Amino acid sequence: MTIGAFKIRWFYDGRHRPMERRDFAAALAAALAAPAVLGTSPAQAAERPEAGAGAGAGLTEHMRAVLARESDDRDTARALAPHLYDVGFVWHPExxxxxxxxxxxxxxxxxxxxxxxxxxxxxxxxxxxxxxxxxxxxxxxxxxxxxxxxxxxxxxxxxxxxxxxxxxxxxxxxxxxxxxxxxxxxxxxxxxxxxxxxxxxxxxxxxxxxxxxxxxxxxxxxxxxxxxxxxxxxxxxxxxxxxxxxxxxxxxRDLYLVHDMSAQWQVVRAKLIAQAYSNS
The missing domain is CATH 3.40.50 (Rossmann fold)
Structure with a gap:
């Protein structure tokens, strides 16, 4: 199913069970509220570049939940989800x-x-x-x-x-x-x-x-x-x-966004290592 810029499919958890409908509905609502990489014109972005910046909490929480199930590690999922959201879903600077x-x-x-x-x-x-x-x-x-x-x-x-x-x-x-x-x-x-x-x-x-x-x-x-x-x-x-x-x-664009996300991840990696081992 495709809505706007988002192609939505059913997800499965680590035990290969379909996502419950209420989880799917929540994820869809969060995705539509979050800033869309392909759904905002440059003129709209210039007029309200931070629009939706605080609307990604639902999507971030959903990513955290899925990652926690897939990795069997809630703490790591909680730490990674904000970075996944920032690198993958936020494309307008302050x-x-x-x-x-x-x-x-x-x-x-x-x-x-x-x-x-x-x-x-x-x-x-x-x-x-x-x-x-x-x-x-x-x-x-x-x-x-x-x-x-x-x-x-x-x-x-x-x-x-x-x-x-x-x-x-x-x-x-x-x-x-x-x-x-x-x-x-x-x-x-x-x-x-x-x-x-x-x-x-x-x-x-x-x-x-x-x-x-x-x-x-x-x-x-x-x-x-x-x-x-x-x-x-x-x-x-x-x-x-x-x-x-x-x-x-x-x-x-599809190639460049992958390139840019890769570059962003390299910076995130360096910062996280420096924070974790500042004395090394």
């Missing part, structure tokens, strides 16, 4: 009004392979998604003129298309032999932090720009690097995938 934000940090999404040259030593083409991210920054700058720190694929458009000033391009690392090493989302955040430490008045609060399905992780990563960070309230992020992207995982 927002703030633009006038509270002191600088823009923008993370690229995909690119187009260079048409010639050694791919290990030739920068790819920025691609249409990064042009849309640059367009988003231009809209933000019309309302608030603040410094911009943009990954190079976006910065190229800010410079060539908009002739925008006060833009710092976060470039890949190029070795002496010309080999290019591209920065991860965390690598970009680390570079931005170093720039902001030297800024007059201190680090300040970041306005984070990123592709819609990457946006939550962009905000989280910026915060994990020690910066206060929010998405700009009322501004929709680009959401159209480029089937010609040089990065295969950024060509289709």
């Amino acid at each position: 927002t703030a009004e633009l006038d509270r934000l002191d600088f823009i940090v923008a993370y690229s999404f995909g690119n187009r392979l260079a048409t010639s040259g050694d791919p290990a030593k030739t920068l790819p083409e920025p691609g249409p998604v990064n042009e849309e991210l640059a367009d988003t920054i231009a809209r933000l700058r019309k309302q608030r003129k603040v410094p911009v720190y943009a990954q190079w694929e976006i910065a190229r458009f800010l410079q060539s298309k908009y002739r925008m000033d006060d833009v710092t391009s976060i470039e890949p690392v190029i070795a002496q032999d010309g080999t290019i090493t591209y920065l991860s989302t965390d690598g970009v955040a680390q570079q931005v932090l170093q720039y902001r430490k030297k800024a007059p008045g201190g680090i300040g609060t970041a306005c984070v720009v990123g592709f819609r399905d990457h946006h939550k992780r962009c905000v989280q990563t910026t915060r994990d690097r020690g910066m206060t960070a929010y998405a700009p309230r009322g501004f929709a992020m680009p959401y159209t995938y480029d089937p010609q992207s040089g990065q295969a995982w950024t060509r289709r």
Whole structure:
């Protein structure tokens, strides 16, 4: 049975018994109340990005119950269920009004392979998604003129298309032999932090720009690097995938969401290990 964005099926517990109808009804109600990964338009998300953030308690509780049965371990299920919900079902970052934000940090999404040259030593083409991210920054700058720190694929458009000033391009690392090493989302955040430490008045609060399905992780990563960070309230992020992207995982939404959840889990893993064994 399919309702909205959710395909619902009967579940079985560890003893292969069908879920009771009352459990199914509760899970369905929770799922419909929770934020839907595929059910909210970008404009709706921009207007009310935190909508439903507190409505996932029922779904989380249902996941905890199923996991407890499957694992025969209630304590572990209780610990894991909130992470399962956050990584799998929450895709809108926390927002703030633009006038509270002191600088823009923008993370690229995909690119187009260079048409010639050694791919290990030739920068790819920025691609249409990064042009849309640059367009988003231009809209933000019309309302608030603040410094911009943009990954190079976006910065190229800010410079060539908009002739925008006060833009710092976060470039890949190029070795002496010309080999290019591209920065991860965390690598970009680390570079931005170093720039902001030297800024007059201190680090300040970041306005984070990123592709819609990457946006939550962009905000989280910026915060994990020690910066206060929010998405700009009322501004929709680009959401159209480029089937010609040089990065295969950024060509289709179903592939990218798996990629992004995997990246989120790696961060959760590192944090949990550090919390559990802080003295090791």
